Amino acid sequence: MSYPHLYALGSLDHALTDTRYDALIVLACDFNHTELLALHETINTVGQVDQRIGQQLASLHCPTVPGQRLILAPVGSLDRDYDDVRSFADAAKQAVQLAKEMGAKAPLVWVEPVVTPFYRQAAAVSYLAMCQALWQPLEGREVVGEEKLEPLHCIGLCGVSPDQAAELMAIEAGRRLARDLAGTEPERMSALNFAAYCQEAFAGSAVQVEVVTDVATLQRDYPLMMAVARSSLAVKRHHPAVIRLTYNPEGAVAQTLLLAGKGLVYDTGGADLKVGGSMAGMSRDKGGGAAVAGFMKAIAGLQPEGVKVVAEIGAVRNSIGSDAFVPDEVLTSHAGVRVRIGNTDAEGRLVLADLLSHLREQALNEVTPQIYSIATLTGHAARSVGPYTALVENGPSRALQLAAKLQQFGDLWGDPCEISRSRREDFQFIQAKSAAEDVLSCNNAASSVTVRGHQFPMAFLVEASGLAAHGQHQAKPIPYLHLDIAGSGVDGGDWIHGKPSAAPMLALLAATLAD
Incomplete structure (x- = not known):
């Protein structure tokens, strides 16, 4: 099972010169953040003629970033009572899909650091969300090929340590197994x-x-x-x-x-x-x-x-x-409890x-x-x-x-x-109705009603x-x-x-x- 290898990177300035990468994805509330100083001129210039900048997902040609592909993914407001870290996940999913459509295979990702402790896992959540978005069904991969369906082979993530990157890849290995088992x-x-x-x-x-x-x-x-x-x-x-x-x-x-x-x-x-x-x-x-x-x-x-x-x-x-079990049967569980079947x-x-x-x-x-x-x-x-x-x-x-x-x-x-x-x-609700059983499995209506x-x-x-x-x-x-x-x-x-x-x-x- 393959999935995007995660590389831990330091500051964005240093990462921008790394030739392994072919796109830059920025997940942020504020694209004027000080760590994005090298991009301010490009972002502001394009923003004067493109009102999408800062409001919705947008891609820009930028000669100073890897692959000359710059993807700006605004995460929206984070200070309302009902906001949560899924804002980063949603933006990450859209951004990595756009990077894939643009032909990128090794995007560099920068996630705006948020001081609020509630968002301290934003970078980790963003990587895992990208892997979720990139996953393709097992039966498709086996027929068409993983490399063709899942061409992104690595992601560089600023602001995480090598140990954190290893932990996230172990977690993603488990999530990928879960998706393969459930979705096939x-x-x-x-x-x-x-x-x-x-x-x-x-x-x-x-x-x-x-x-x-x-x-x-x-x-x-x-x-x-x-x-x-x-x-x-x-x-x-x-x-x-x-x-x-x-x-x-x-x-x-x-x-x-x-x-x-x-x-x-x-x-x-x-x-x-x-x-x-x-x-x-x-x-x-x-x-x-x-x-x-x-x-x-x-x-x-x-x-x-x-x-x-x-x-x-x-x-x-x-x-x-012809040998299916049916309602009204009384079965004995491993624990020795007699169960009357209400609905198969x-x-x-x-x-x-x-x-x-x-x-x-x-x-x-x-x-x-x-x-x-x-x-x-x-x-x-x-x-x-x-x-x-x-x-x-x-x-x-x-x-x-x-x-x-x-x-x-x-x-x-x-x-x-x-x-x-x-x-x-x-x-x-599940109490026995007769001496024949100890417990009822359910009623005979759908759980939703x-x-x-x-x-x-x-x-x-x-x-x-x-x-x-x-x-x-x-x-x-x-x-x-x-x-x-x-x-x-x-x-x-x-x-x-x-x-x-x-x-x-x-x-x-x-x-x-x-x-």
Whole structure:
């Protein structure tokens, strides 16, 4: 997997003479900044005849910059209550696309330093946003060629150190893996191919990979997931897999993260078939599992001290067929909880419940464990919070303010989150209606038209996974935070054509590395 190599550069004056570069991109509020002194005459002269300067993206011929290409990308106001670092990300995406269209392959980038601490990651966010904009789908790259589709081979960034540049490239390696896994069509990235792609991505790294594909083993250890997979077993290439990724740091462990990722490589809805055109885009229903894999790829590159990370991804296809599971079935989870199925299109929570149960068991023997689940789980999350990741946590997590911390760092890195509370109504909603079951998976309506449609699934996950026995006031509390990325998982909310965003990788990484 290739992506633009990042070179750390010092002052702009020195960088302007570097012959490696063939364009200069300026991201700024004020193009009269003192560090741009060498460009003032050109900018002011053009500004007299071109009112776009300082107001919208513009390109200029400038003999004194690399490649004689100068791209001015205004970021707009930064002092309103609702402004955030995404202003730099938006401008960076537009600017690098223009540079690519102009024929540049190695742009130099200068990001205006902003004194406000809220914007201290502006340069880093700008580089990552450029990589997001330049990414092209894996199946396209494999047919046409990476060099042709992604011709930019490097970016020079002023104002970052070599160590920071190395860290950003490790993060981008993870984000690229997440986008490849999430954004690739359902045959190229079937469950088995998803697992194989992970094995390739982590080969020789600090992350150990274990893949479970034996059907009998999966049926014994992941019974809810295998109910979802049941109809797919008729087609060998559609068989499911559980991917287990483990990072053990050198030295003592001070913190253990355990992550569960929903990897629905295709979701037809099952017996509750998606109709009316709503099935298109469901190859991206693996975005949670993809983000977990991407997070682990970044961890493999960064190799943080004192943090152990364990992840399980359930890669499975929810197919329709004569052996599909149906509503009214009562299934027993890995944790021994009897689940009555309300809607087969609410399959992701079944997969997560078994993964979480395994992680729960492991957490009991780990140092200061925290459990996270990441999933494109509900349309309600997208309807409720738009392009933001929805966070719902249990009592031990709230006591540690894990959601608040994730939100704080998400704002700094342009990966924003919204916090929802888990309430008693959510647990009442999934209460058993008869002695035949212990819990209901859901109602029989779409989450987007269900009151508290993205909050109550977290209550189900707590009950079905056995985490209900590890609340704040119980003998062995375990912090648990659920992240619903149905609104944040793709750019612009376009699940058919939008580029996967790799959310919530940046927020989770920043919060983890800050400890």
